[in-house]
Amino acid sequence: MFSQVRNLIILTLLFSCGTASESTNEKSETPVDKNEPAQPISDSEKIILFFGNSITAGYQLDMDQAFPALIQEKIDSLGINYKTINxxxxxxxxxxxxxxxEWVLRTTPDIFFLELGANDGLRGLPLDQTIQSLQDIIDAVKKENPEVKIIIAGMMVPPNLGEDYTNQFKNIFSDLAQKNEAVYIPFLLEGVAGIPELNLRDGIHPTPEGHEIVAETVWSYLSPLL
Known part of the structure; x- marks a missing residue:
């Protein structure tokens, strides 16, 4: 309980500046150029597709420092036949x-990691719209692969948006996970949010060291599915 309250207080301070900085990511943009052909994937390789915003993209970091790449390193070290796509x-x-x-699903995932919704909450967008959009994403993935395993990453928004909105927003992710029989991570940035040395100067996005902690959190939920 203390850690949750601490995180919410910290997030209030961190996100008071909004999300404008995300639109000026100097290094990590969408990882696959739509003008270039997708990298070839072996028929025997299973795919983990990480679908998210700047946290997944590794804002202002090299791609190999973001947590999906760190997950790939773990997979390779264990000799498991999975390929991650950021x-x-x-x-x-x-x-x-x-x-x-629809474009991203040109590659069919065996495991789909969903990390979206935080920017909706920080902008105070209607929650029913966020829920519907996230469900539509999940439905599209399931249509492409009915056997896909889904992981949903939970996020929080600062309490200055109102207690009702804050609580309802937090419940979006657990409710979606339950409805879709998905694995649920309560808070993706646990152990990272609000710790200055683990975040960039904006106080929002993890440093390489922060991504290492995020990777450990993700791995604890992902590894049983491999």
């Missing part, structure tokens, strides 16, 4: 993800 895009909202998912 489909993170800085500034992405759930509606933007819904519009983008």
């Amino acid at each position: 489909a993170g895009l800085s500034g992405e909202t759930s509606a933007g993800g819904k519009n983008r998912i």
Whole structure:
């Protein structure tokens, strides 16, 4: 309980400046250029598709420092036949993800990691729209692969948006996970949010060291599915 209250207080301070910085990501944009052919994937390789915003993309970091790449390192070290694809895009909202998912699904995932919604909450967008967009994304993934395993990353918004909105927003992710029989991570940035040395100067996005902690959190939920 203390850690949750601490995180909410910290997030209030961190996100008071909004999300404008996400639109000026200097290094990590969408990881796959739509003008270039997708990298070839072996028929025997299973795919983990990380679909999210700037946290997944590794804002202002090299791609190999973002947590999806660190997950790939773990997989390779264990000799597991999975390939990770980082489909993170800085500034992405759930509606933007819904519009983008059809193109991303040119590669069919065996495991789908969904990390979207935080930018909706920080902008105070209607929660029913966020819920519908996230469900539409999940439905599109399931249509492409009915056997897909889904992981949903939970996020929080600062309490200055109102207690009702804050609580309802937090419940979006657990409710979606339950409805879709998905694995649920309560808070993706646990152990990272609000710790200055683990975040960039904006106080929002993890440093390489922060991404290492995020990777450990993700791995604890992902590894049983491999």
